[in-house]
Amino acid sequence: MIDNQRLVEEIGGNFGEKVRQFEENFGMLTFSTSPEHLTEVVAFLKDHPVLKFIFLTDITGVHFPDNEGAEFCAVYMMHSWENRIRLRIKVFLPKENPVVPSLTPLFKGANWMERETFDFFGIVFSGHPNLKRILNMEDMDYHPMRKEYALEDPTRNDKIDDLFGR
Amino acid sequence: MTDAPPGYEGSGFFATSLDKVIGIARSNSLWPLPFATSCCGIEFMATMGSHYDISRFGAERPSFSPRQADLLLVMGTIAKKMAPVVKQVYLQMAEPRWVVAVGACASSGGIFDTYSVLQGIDRIIPVDVYVPGCPPRPEQILDGLMQVQELAKSESLRRRNDEQYRALLESYNILEKR
Numbered sequence: 001m002i003d004n005q006r007l008v009e010e011i012g013g014n015f016g017e018k019v020r021q022f023e024e025n026f027g028m029l030t031f032s033t034s035p036e037h038l039t040e041v042v043a044f045l046k047d048h049p050v051l052k053f054i055f056l057t058d059i060t061g062v063h064f065p066d067n068e069g070a071e072f073c074a075v076y077m078m079h080s081w082e083n084r085i086r087l088r089i090k091v092f093l094p095k096e097n098p099v100v101p102s103l104t105p106l107f108k109g110a111n112w113m114e115r116e117t118f119d120f121f122g123i124v125f126s127g128h129p130n131l132k133r134i135l136n137m138e139d140m141d142y143h144p145m146r147k148e149y150a151l152e153d154p155t156r157n158d159k160i161d162d163l164f165g166r
Numbered sequence: 167m168t169d170a171p172p173g174y175e176g177s178g179f180f181a182t183s184l185d186k187v188i189g190i191a192r193s194n195s196l197w198p199l200p201f202a203t204s205c206c207g208i209e210f211m212a213t214m215g216s217h218y219d220i221s222r223f224g225a226e227r228p229s230f231s232p233r234q235a236d237l238l239l240v241m242g243t244i245a246k247k248m249a250p251v252v253k254q255v256y257l258q259m260a261e262p263r264w265v266v267a268v269g270a271c272a273s274s275g276g277i278f279d280t281y282s283v284l285q286g287i288d289r290i291i292p293v294d295v296y297v298p299g300c301p302p303r304p305e306q307i308l309d310g311l312m313q314v315q316e317l318a319k320s321e322s323l324r325r326r327n328d329e330q331y332r333a334l335l336e337s338y339n340i341l342e343k344r
Contacts, residue, residue, distance in 0.1 A: 136245045144281050159322060 002083040015041060021090075024163060030147060034092040035100045038076075041089065043106055055079040055087065056103065059113035061121035063147045071095035074123050076103070092155040093123065095145065102128040120145035168194055185323050192236070192262065194224035196311070198248035201234035201255060203242030206269035206301040210241050214303040223311055232258035237314060238291075239307075239332055243271040244284045254292045257340065261326045262312050267293045268307055270300040 007029050008022050018037040023030050033041050045053035059075040062073055070092035077088045091100050102125040103110040114125040115134040122143035125131055133140065144148075167189055173182030200210055213220050214228065229235035232255045244252055256265065267287050270276035272295045275285035287293060294317055297310035307333070325331055333343040 135247075 002080070002085050003065070004085075004087075005086060007051070007085070010048070011045075014044060025088075028086055028088055030090065030094060035091055035093065038089070038091055039046070039101050039106070042076065042078070042103055045087075046106060050083075051080055052082050053080045053087070055081060055112075056107040056109055059103070059117055061117045061119060061123050061145070063145065065147050066150060067092075069094050072098045072121060072123055074100050074117065098122060099124045099126050101126050102131075104128055109142040119143070122146065127152040174258055189308055189319040189321060190278060192321075193315040195231040196223075196225050196237045196264070196314060196318065197209070197227050197235050198225050198237040198239050198311075199229050199255070201240045201252060202269075203244065203248065204271070206241035206272070206299075208237065209301045209304055210268065210307060212306045216307060218304040220308065220311065221316060222301070223308065223310060232256075233260065235259055236263060236318075237311075238263065238265045239271040240265065240287050241268040241301075241319060243276065243278055244287055245282050246284050249284050249287075249290050250288060254289045262318070262321070263318065264294045265291055266295045266297060266310050266314060268297045268310065270298065270304055273298065274307070276300060290338065292338060 004027075007059060008031075011019055011031065012022070015033075015037065019031050019033050019041065021030075021032045034106055039060075042056075046130075047148040055078065057079045058075075059077075060075050060076060061068040063092055064073065070093060072093040074091045074093065076089040076091075077086060078089070093100060100123060104113055104114070104127070111129070112129055112134060117123050118128075118131055119136055120126060120143055132138070136144065156165075170180070171182045171186035171190060173180055173186075175181075187285050200207065200214075202208075202210055210255055220226075225237070232238070236259075238256055238259060240252060256263070265287070267273045271278060271283070272287050273293075275283050277300070280284070284290070294311045295310045297304050297306050300312075332341060332344075
């Protein structure tokens, strides 16, 4: 039976200073690493003979506008079918250079999830074979899920006060 | 059965204007193209079914090819990414063509007041009838269809060739400005 304690020992023991901020949220182990170590950490978890985190459940992003120097966060969720356990990896990135290596060499499924994260947050996945917008219109010139826009554009004229009671 | 238009009747002949005859024919054989993207489309399925039965109004044949459709029924939220598709479908329809915006989303964007949703299809194509509701009941969709029937019945045969109509299409960049 693999539990979070065992995971911390395995990952912490193997990577030492490269992984940090271990915590448990609702029973799910979470830790962070740096962009340059992400690929080796994920490859370790995937290829480990016992842990077998062979499924990359999700990739998403978060924007913390007040978190100086680490405004963006790429979040990876992995699942070990055999051991019935999940974990979450966070990679914090500065807003000047939100670049993280693509996981497409390890997981084919990372392709669209990374495109989505790029689309909504502007996080760049270096080495991605086809990093372009996936859900929004291609001529959109911003990343809509960033917390840097007014809730409503005051100059818009497509909703009229008379009709919509604003 | 529809009533005969006003005209002169004698033994063996009936005289009326061509406009009216064609108007009656068109309004009682509107071929709708359902462009359904969400819950309004489900209401339209009920409208097509035996209980509400849109065929009673001559819209017997939902056309899934825009080339053979007279009436574009846009039902549901149209994302901005979908807008060029709606416009292309409209462009592929032959004149005379009518458009009904069914439900709040197609009419105004509805509750989806957000960056990714088109705030009403009348931003890309001209709309003849708006059906309110979220979603509208089948009765309301039928009422919208009957409004289009009235438009078709009373429309002048010259309308689609006149300057006003051309200006309307030019304002949507459907026809090039002269």
